[in-house]
Amino acid sequence: MTDMLLRTGRLSFAYPERSSSLFKRAAMRELVKRVDLAVPRGSVLGLVGESGSGKTTLGRLLVRLLQPTSGGIQFDGVEIGNLTEAELRPLRKRIQMIFQDPQSSLNPRLRLGVTLTRPLQIYGRLQGRQDQRDRAAALLDLVGLPTGLMDRYPHELSGGQRQRAGIARALALEPDFIVADEIVSGLDVSTQAHILLLLRELRARLGLTMVFISHDLSVVRVLCDDVAILQHGEIVEYGPVARIFNSPQHPYTRQLLSAIPLPDVEPGWLDDSSPFFLSHQRGSAA
Amino acid sequence: MADLTLSGPIERPSRWLASVARGGTRLWCGGTLVGILFLIALLAPLLAPHDPIEQDLLAAQLPPAWIQGGEWTYPLGTDSLGRCVLSRLMYAARTAVAVALIAASLAAAIGIAFGLIAGMFGGWIDQGVSRLIDVWMAFPPVLLSIVLAAVIGAGLTSVIAAIVVVDWTRFARVVRAETMVQLQRDYAAAARVLGLSRGQILRLEILPNLVPLIVTLLAVEMGIAILVEVILSFVGISVAGDVPTWGGMIVEGRQIVYQSPWIMALPIVSVILSVIGFNLLGDGLRAALDPVQRR
Amino acid sequence: MTAVLAVHDLHVAIGERGRAANVLRGASLEVGAGEVRGLVGESGAGKSMLGRAVLGLLPANAVIGGGTILFEGRDLLAMPEPERRGLLGRRIALIPQDPITSLNPVKRVGAQIAVTLRHHLALSKRAALERATELLAEVAIREPRRVLELYPHEISGGMRQRVLIAMAFACDPGLVIADEPTTALDVTVQRQVLQLVERLRQRHGAAVLFITHDLGVVAKICRTMTVLHAGRVLEEGETADVLARPRHPYTRALLAATPRADRPAEALRPVPPALIESLWSEAHRLDRLDVAGRA
Numbered sequence A: 001m002t003d004m005l006l007r008t009g010r011l012s013f014a015y016p017e018r019s020s021s022l023f024k025r026a027a028m029r030e031l032v033k034r035v036d037l038a039v040p041r042g043s044v045l046g047l048v049g050e051s052g053s054g055k056t057t058l059g060r061l062l063v064r065l066l067q068p069t070s071g072g073i074q075f076d077g078v079e080i081g082n083l084t085e086a087e088l089r090p091l092r093k094r095i096q097m098i099f100q101d102p103q104s105s106l107n108p109r110l111r112l113g114v115t116l117t118r119p120l121q122i123y124g125r126l127q128g129r130q131d132q133r134d135r136a137a138a139l140l141d142l143v144g145l146p147t148g149l150m151d152r153y154p155h156e157l158s159g160g161q162r163q164r165a166g167i168a169r170a171l172a173l174e175p176d177f178i179v180a181d182e183i184v185s186g187l188d189v190s191t192q193a194h195i196l197l198l199l200r201e202l203r204a205r206l207g208l209t210m211v212f213i214s215h216d217l218s219v220v221r222v223l224c225d226d227v228a229i230l231q232h233g234e235i236v237e238y239g240p241v242a243r244i245f246n247s248p249q250h251p252y253t254r255q256l257l258s259a260i261p262l263p264d265v266e267p268g269w270l271d272d273s274s275p276f277f278l279s280h281q282r283g284s285a286a
Numbered sequence B: 001m002a003d004l005t006l007s008g009p010i011e012r013p014s015r016w017l018a019s020v021a022r023g024g025t026r027l028w029c030g031g032t033l034v035g036i037l038f039l040i041a042l043l044a045p046l047l048a049p050h051d052p053i054e055q056d057l058l059a060a061q062l063p064p065a066w067i068q069g070g071e072w073t074y075p076l077g078t079d080s081l082g083r084c085v086l087s088r089l090m091y092a093a094r095t096a097v098a099v100a101l102i103a104a105s106l107a108a109a110i111g112i113a114f115g116l117i118a119g120m121f122g123g124w125i126d127q128g129v130s131r132l133i134d135v136w137m138a139f140p141p142v143l144l145s146i147v148l149a150a151v152i153g154a155g156l157t158s159v160i161a162a163i164v165v166v167d168w169t170r171f172a173r174v175v176r177a178e179t180m181v182q183l184q185r186d187y188a189a190a191a192r193v194l195g196l197s198r199g200q201i202l203r204l205e206i207l208p209n210l211v212p213l214i215v216t217l218l219a220v221e222m223g224i225a226i227l228v229e230v231i232l233s234f235v236g237i238s239v240a241g242d243v244p245t246w247g248g249m250i251v252e253g254r255q256i257v258y259q260s261p262w263i264m265a266l267p268i269v270s271v272i273l274s275v276i277g278f279n280l281l282g283d284g285l286r287a288a289l290d291p292v293q294r295r
Numbered sequence C: 001m002t003a004v005l006a007v008h009d010l011h012v013a014i015g016e017r018g019r020a021a022n023v024l025r026g027a028s029l030e031v032g033a034g035e036v037r038g039l040v041g042e043s044g045a046g047k048s049m050l051g052r053a054v055l056g057l058l059p060a061n062a063v064i065g066g067g068t069i070l071f072e073g074r075d076l077l078a079m080p081e082p083e084r085r086g087l088l089g090r091r092i093a094l095i096p097q098d099p100i101t102s103l104n105p106v107k108r109v110g111a112q113i114a115v116t117l118r119h120h121l122a123l124s125k126r127a128a129l130e131r132a133t134e135l136l137a138e139v140a141i142r143e144p145r146r147v148l149e150l151y152p153h154e155i156s157g158g159m160r161q162r163v164l165i166a167m168a169f170a171c172d173p174g175l176v177i178a179d180e181p182t183t184a185l186d187v188t189v190q191r192q193v194l195q196l197v198e199r200l201r202q203r204h205g206a207a208v209l210f211i212t213h214d215l216g217v218v219a220k221i222c223r224t225m226t227v228l229h230a231g232r233v234l235e236e237g238e239t240a241d242v243l244a245r246p247r248h249p250y251t252r253a254l255l256a257a258t259p260r261a262d263r264p265a266e267a268l269r270p271v272p273p274a275l276i277e278s279l280w281s282e283a284h285r286l287d288r289l290d291v292a293g294r295a
Helices: A055-062 A085-092 A112-122 A128-142 A147-151 A159-171 A189-206 A217-223 A241-246 A251-259 A275-283 B015-047 B085-121 B123-138 B141-152 B156-184 B186-194 B198-234 B246-255 B261-289 C047-055 C081-087 C109-121 C125-138 C144-148 C157-169 C187-204 C215-221 C239-244 C249-257 C273-294
Strands: A004-016 A028-040 A044-048 A070-075 A095-098 A177-181 A209-214 A226-231 A234-240 C003-014 C021-032 C036-040 C062-071 C092-095 C175-179 C207-212 C224-229 C232-238
Touching (some): A004 A055, A028 A055, A028 A234, A044 A217, A055 A095, A055 A209, A095 A159, A095 B186, A112 A147, A112 A159, A128 A147, A159 A189, A159 B186, A189 A209, A189 C249, A226 A251, A251 C187, B015 B261, B085 B123, B085 B156, B085 B246, B085 B261, B141 B156, B156 B198, B186 B198, B198 B246, B198 B261, B246 B261, C003 C047, C003 C207, C021 C036, C021 C047, C021 C207, C021 C273, C036 C215, C047 C092, C092 C157, C109 C144, C125 C157, C157 C187, C187 C207, C187 C215, C207 C215, C215 C239, C224 C239, C224 C249, C232 C273
Parallel strands (some): A095 A177, A177 A209, C036 C207
Antiparallel strands (some): A004 A070, A226 A234, C003 C062, C224 C232
């Protein structure tokens, strides 16, 4: 309990499916099922899963963009799972999120400087226009962007620059905990490596605790201490990075690991028949 | 593109010029037409060669000056009571512009308020507003206006009221839909995570994104307001008596359309040019104000 | 030995005359019979443009500044337009990147495959549907007859991509251009799709130009590879050689910047910005020489 910044206990989320009949009660669709996580202060947890695994939903529960259907979330010893929006507000500045698509997560009609200092503005931490520019410059600097970008609009930036800006905004309030949702998935290899290393450096410098959501196990390895593998909303395997990568226990984890194409030539890789493939080869052999 | 990743900002031509360039010919043509209309409306007392209600029965139904029988004292001729058509057109533009500005702004204010509330809060509030709009739109607008005129009497006020009452739904529907679209985007979620209240999200984050849409709608709505004013004048529930309006002029001209077709044709041309102007302006503004070139 | 596809010194610029930006700066590559060639590059490298140039699907404002594209020995750029169009879909096929927008949402899967077959192979409606069933079975779709009756939104993303692969190989093309076909897919599905492409390629004897940004994918499916940056070919050769002993610093940097699940975090080295900058300034220098040479 002592050094766990975030804990979840049997955290679940479901939403009613569109009812097929007017009179029947809508069935509940479970996206996150009884998830138990414990994130020690200063560590990074990787949440890995494919599409439909519920990883994004879980991330949005952790920052309380969604309300859990059941189960609890303890942040720094405080139960936040059932707080109302108003009760959450004082905690908001300690819990931040970096979004997958910086194109959509940066307001297209606001200059970068405004977006970056918005959090400071609403908490009344800005003193005038010059202060706003100074703060924006400091934030841009923190993530390695030229300060001249503060007068630009998001569409005038490259993908990597936008993602850096998204990180800068999340850091503006000096939070303790950050959820990063697929933040390198749309980026080029060279940009991706820069962002990953930036996060690693910031983590060391600012003592951040993070949950890093990704579909890509190789990316997770760069940044995370622990990994949780999600499938259909459930955690199928959870443990330290080295253990998961060196001796994966669950078949799904193994399947994920073997499906990653490493940049090495490996002749058998394509005809290695997964069960899926075998069943059909027989059918269409004629 | 990739070369900009880490290098410093690169100088570009001013954003303002860039927006005007994006607006293109539509913006220019629309802007010019609407500009001329506004100027004429504003300066009618200075520009008009005659008093619009001064009658000169000896010079009734004169054709425009360049046609045989016309006189240069009445550049666009005179109507059946010998009033200067050009002066009447100019003064009528005042009425048209006043109706367009007031009615469109009021309709926009009411519609935007309803649209934002419905879009932001969703749930039963949205249901309520949406059903209200549905029911509202089922009423035939002209009938609604006639009823209104019967209640508050004919005149400019009832024309404006009629337009506002009918057309606020246009704004409400579009603003509601767009608010919902914008709320779905991650920047709205980001604002929530930062701890902004609903009001702050609406005002600081969503509203700036609605501006291009609203400005465009406003321009188009002004064109519509001008048309509605013409229609209501035509059915006789607009401004009474001497005040010149385009709709009134069309009605008067209709009776002598075979003898003096220009009396009816000229106000019609004025209406058409104004509406085209507003529509082009709206179209051009949409392109100019939307740097991202969605759609 | 004749290549199925031979692109030589291809120059393409995009934009209006005078301010056009070069996207391909003398790119050359060959794809031999039965070969799978990987075309690797980051965004802005021009790899998709090269694919589109071969397919004749360049954007309207693109200008081909020079070079040849030989398909089975005949220059596509010198060919009359109708003849070239006749090759598309039949002899040169495309597996597109986005399985969602590449299928018509209001037509059943079967009808969409049948249209291609009937157009190119002049099959009867029944024969076309029969062939479509076989094709779907070939891409490991269970119950192909049932899937033919479905609309694109009723099947999963992976299955949609398989339908598109079936359509690409439907007419036994000589060359298939795969434009990032697995980028939007989960890794497990990606593997199945790659297995399918390999199997169909072998069965139909087609050569494949595989466009991707993922060195891992190249390593698994391509026998040869070409590394593109700023529209220039930086390195090409047998995949095994290039990956094991990259000659160009950019290839080396890309490999070092690719996170690997089998190596600890410390191995990751980002691409040095100075390297990217020098590559771009070299590209721009060539542009200036080009302009000077033409003047």
